[in-house]
Structures are given as C-alpha cells and as structure tokens.
Amino acid sequence: MKKNFLLGVTAALIGATALTACSGGSQTASSVKKEEIVVAITEDPRGSLDPIDTFLVTWGSIASNIFDGLLERGEDLKLRPGLAESWEYKDPKTLEFKLRKGVAFQNGEPFNAESVKFTFDRLLGPEGEKSPQRSNYDAIDKVEVIDEHTVVFKLKKPDPVLLTKLAGYGAMIVPPKYLKEKGDANFNTNPIGTGPFKVTEYVKDDHISMEANAKYWGGSPKVKKVKYRIIPEATTRIAELQTGAVDIAARIPASQAKTIESNKDLSLQKSGSPTVRFIRFDVSKPPMDNVKVRQAINYAIDKQAIIDKILNGYGKAISTIQGDISFGNDPNLKPYPYDPAKAKQLLHDAGVQPNTKLTLSIVGSDAVFKEVAQAVSAYLKEVGLAVEIKPQDVQTLNNDLIPKAKAGEMFQFGWGGWTLDFDNTAYLLYKKGQFWNPSYGSPEVDKLLDAERNSVSQEERQKIFYQLDKVLIDEAVDVPLYQDMTLWGVNKKVKGFVTPPDDRLRLKDVSFE
C-alpha cells in the first residue's frame, strides 16, 4: 500500500514535469537586428586552431573561416582558386602557382610567395614532426620562390590528390612574421590567417569568438561577428536553438529531427556527408575467408529498412564504402539487394553450419550503431548465423583490436576521407599490411591501387576506380550499410546558409533577415 502510494506520487511528479516540458510554444527572444551569428558545434578542436595540429572535422567547421589555402573547395565540392589565381603542372613533379595579389593577413602582414614557402617549410620541418597532417604532404620535396607572386612546388613523387589536399586542412597558409615573433604555442589560440573572420577570443571547450575581416580579399563578410559555441550534448544544442541563443546548430540526431521540423522558427537542413558506415569482415577468420559467406551476409541485411526505421530515412544506401560525393564512386553500381533466400543458399553452398557463431565488435558509445547492430544481428539470425555483439571503447577498437586483427569476424567501421577521393580510403583499407587492414589482400586490388596512385590523369584514375569498385563488390570485403546524412538546425532568420557536405562551414555570406 505504502509502496503504491510512493510510486504514484513519483509518477505524478515525473508526469507533471514532462507535461510542463512539452507544453507551451517557443518564443524567439528578440526582434533587434543581430550582428553576431552564433553556431553550436559538438566538440572543441582540442585547444588548438593551428592547421597542422589537427585532423578533426570540428577544426574544419571553425577554421575554414580563418584560413585560406592556395585552392579552396566550395560548397559544391569543386576545387576553385583560393590564394592562388592559377596553377600549372610543368611536369608531373613540378607544380607552379601564380598567387593572388594584394592579399594581406588579418594582422596586416602581406601574403606573398614567402608566406607559402614558410607554411610548407614549417609543416615539413621540425614543427611539423608532431603533426598528423604532415604525412599528407610528404610528396612535396620543397617549395621554391620564383618571384613575389609565383611559387613552384618540387615533388618527390607524383601525387594525384595533391591539389585537393592543398585545399585541405594542413595546407592553410600562415603568416611568417607573426609566427616567428609570437611563436607556435601562441598560434594555437591566437591564429592569424587570410580568411574572412579573425579570432578574437578562444576559450577551450566553451567558445571561439571572431570578428569580420573587412579587408577580406573575397569581399567583406555580411555579419560583424561570429561566435562558435561548443555544446557536446545534442539536446542542449537543440534547446539553445529553440531559445534563440544559437542560430545554427550542427549534428542534429535523426531521432530529434522532428523537434526542429515542428518548430515554426526553425528549419532542418540536410546535406550529404562523406562519412559512410559499414561492417568489415576479418578475412583471416573462418568462415569469413570464404567469399560466399561474405556475399551471403551482404544479401541477408536489409539496408534500406535500417535506413528507414533506425535513421528515420536520413541516410543513403551505397554500393561501396565511399559516399556518392567521393571521386571514384561509380553511380551506376547498385548495393547488394535484400535477398535472404539467396543468402541461405550461399551459406549452404559454403558449408556453413546453422547457428555458426560470429562476433560483431561495435563502438559502445555509438547509440545509433548499437541499434543498427541489433538489426544486423536479427537479419543474420534469420539466415542461420548467431551474432554476438561486443561493444568496445572507440579508441581500443580502432587502434588496438582492428589493427591487430582481434576485433572478431566482423566489426564496425566508419570513415569519411576528407579528400573526398577514394584513394584515401581504398588504399588504407584494401592494401594489405596497412594499419587498419591486417588481413585482406588481393593482387588484383593491389595492382589497381598502385596504378591509381601513380597516375595524375583524373580521367584514367576514375576508370581505375570504377574497375576497383566492381572488384570490391564481388569480393564483398565489407557490408557497406549507408552514407551518413548530416542534419543542421537553422533559425529561419538566418539567410545565405548553405549546408556544407564536408562540415567546413563558410559563414562569409551568411546574414540575418
């Protein structure tokens, strides 16, 4: 009796709280024209905005507004001139750039050939030794200054992805005089670039404030200030968006998309993402060494149902482990269809006993993938495979278990590949002996990968990749599940915001109604 009473009171209290929480519309805070765009992102770039210190996507979301590279990649993901006006391969190992004139860093320091040389000397010299960016640029032997506005990159070996990489993270041009005077440590939190916004304050794990660089070579930004707030919890990001304290919020979980859509002041914006989610097989562990078993598992899983039910439709089926915005993706190839009968037949042909046990290692903290894994396990049970799901710590899984082939027969993997070129992903995951690929190897695949790497003709590379895509589908080294879709919550007063498929926010042309 007493217990029931207690339960009743508790339930009533919880109910009341929840009701209060749900009721009442949201009002937006102010009608005064705002001068500052507030963006909520998920994580801090680990205390440093220095381009060579990072590999985190979150760095790209912030620092693409501070720095420029010789080239840049627009929201359409096409390469276009950045700080270089034009470029030309004199031969496969000599690349010449004509630089933009009249550009200055945010501190007034002029941008010229010396700054380009300094940037790459720094990356390839002692300061760059601790940098995870350096190995991206190790094709570069040296940078030579021809005149004030001309530089030549001398290469050790041809690198077909170099131009893309020069639009990317580690190749952002930094100011020589400022760095020499103030040092590298200061640069982490007080960076200076040539970009549209200049950092005025950086408090780690809290916020990064910027002001417009009115002298930006691409034209003055439309807002005066930008503030990035680091809000790791999705519910809080959404709450801040609802209160009007935040104008743009990154990474809205599919499960909370409705909250945004049902709010008249907010809009939900989608963009493709380079990140794909897949299950890899460790082919050194029987029965995964049998291609029929791998194909059977591909047939056994209904990927579209997973996308519709678990991701609420915010995902895309894919044929290989690259997204549809990646160079090398053959749009004509189709994913394995859902065909449990065929899967059973293949397993039978391969001589796999019913109820064979398989392990699937997943990232324990990834709530979405946990559901996906459970669905996968159910699908595989239908065709007679008993899957044991093993949650692991993300670092342990990626850095210890997978490289040492200890992650079981199957494991979760997700990868974007920031260059948006299949080279990055394919080479590291299919070339035998690479860090994350201790088990799989095929002479045919190796040959294609080497051929692709040694060519600078994009046309030829695309042909090779299309060939590779087919081979990989037949070999079924993994189960490509889906390509992520990134969801952004945006206040309707914000104008000119284009969702970036590569997470590199560009805020120059964003303004308020």
Place this chain on the structure above:
Amino acid sequence: MLSYVVRRLFHTLIVLFGISLIVFFAIRLTGDPAVAMFQGAGEPSKEALDQIRKALGLDKPLWQQYLLFIGDMLTGDMGVSFRNQQPVLQLIMERMGATLTLAFAGIFVAVLIAFPVGILSAVKRGSFMDMFGRIFSLIGISFPNFWLAIMLILIFAVNLQWLPASGYNGFEYLILPAISLGLILSGVLARLIRSSMLDVLHQHYIRTARAKGVAEWVVIIRHALRNALIPTITFLGLQFGALLGGVVILEQVFSWPGVGRLVIDAINDRDYPLVQGSVLILAFMLMLVNLFVDLLYGIIDPRIKLGRERS
C-alpha cells in the same frame, strides 16, 4: 596538530609517487597517442606514426620516459599536452575555476535542501513531513542526473525562458547546473542526515537536555545536529573530492568547461602528459580535502583527537 598535518602531507607524497607509477603505466596500456591523432581521417602510414612517436618522445624506453616524467614533476613541470603543446598545469588550472564553482554551488544547493528536509524528517518521524522528505530523497537518488538536467533546461530555458540553457558566462548560467547537481546530492544527503539525527535523538544526553528544559530547537540544533554532523561531513568531503574530477555528464549537458571534459578528452586522445598531470593534481587535491575533513572532525567533536594517542 602541526606534526599531524606534516606527517599526513608526507604520506601524501608517498601516495602520489605510487599514483604516478600506476597512471604512467596504465595509460600506456590503453593505446597509442600517435594513432589516436589520426582518428577519423588521415593516413597513418608506418613512417608517419614513427615520426610522431619520435617527436613526442615515445620512442625512448619506458623507464627512461618515466624518469624524465618524474624528474620534470619534481621541478614542478608537468609537461605539455600532446595535442596542443600547452603546459598541462595551465590547461588544468584554466578549468579549475569552472569546476570549483559548480562543485561549491552544487553542494550549497544540496545543503540548503537536505538539512531542513533531513532534520524535519527525523524530528517529525512518521509524519507527513517525514514521508515527504523520504519521497523527496528517493526521487533525488533515483533520477538520472542527465535526465533531470535536460528537464530543467526544457522547462526553465526553452519554455519559460527564465534562464540560459547552457554555457559558462555568469551567475544565471550557474543556476540550472547547480540545481541539477544539488538536487541529486541532496537526496542521499537528506537520508544520511535523517538517519544520523535519528541515532542521536535516541541518546541519553538528548533526553537529559530535554529534561533540563532546554528549548526544543536548541536541543535539535546544538545537541543533536552537531553530533549528527560527523557522517555528513565525511560524505560531503568525499563528494567534494569526487566533484573536483568534474561532473562529466552535467558538464556535457550544460556545456560547462570543467575539468571532467578535459580529462575525458585527454583519455580518449591518449594524451599521456595531460592524463598523468590531471590524475596527479586531482589525487593531490582529493587528499588535501580529506585532510581538511579530518581536521574538521576535531573542531566539530572535540573528543576526536588527531595524531598519536597518548596513553
């Protein structure tokens, strides 16, 4: 008294030395920071990894790395973070303000709620007040703190718009995190106060005090509460120590830049110097708090003597 403090501090040093050994080797069992740097993208070729390991000094034999670490520690140098090359001590101290603010505010709220509830429940045992107090504590104990935090945000920030939802920017930003933390703590604390009070209220000296005609509130506050404080102070001391390590979940929900998030990131990044430094500093602070609590016992209850017993 002084010699007691000195002796305790000396013990602290020995414990810290032990901790330094454990944390140094334990963190090295968890994975390679060079690989962790490439998380999500990049090309960790063998050469690239070797080069980074060398630059971070991870190519040296373990014992040598440990000696370097201890040597630097003795001169007060905790090293620099692998990720951003900033001094570890500075990174931690930058965060301490936010952590201490939240810890003190949370405990303040907890005390403010738990003392009246706990005392009233004990004094009016079996009454409606007692039942309310017990239900209240039960709720405090059973609510997951992230749920409570999110509910508070939805009610007070989103719907009523009285308070900011998250951030670390001034007093109004502190209210919701402090209430979330305080409510949860107050559940356990109120129960503890109630049961300690009940113990004490049955003692003979309370009956004596009442028999002497001392006013009831004096009996309760001066005679009973004071003696019921010992377990309460112990609990608060331990809680405060734990709070110094940050309340990671609340820090996450309220995007509060505390020590907890710093340490979690450092562990995920396998940022050895930052993990080592923060564990040692936190351990040291925890030991200081414990020492302070032990000293406080003597003040609350003069019968408790610190130091060697004289026989």
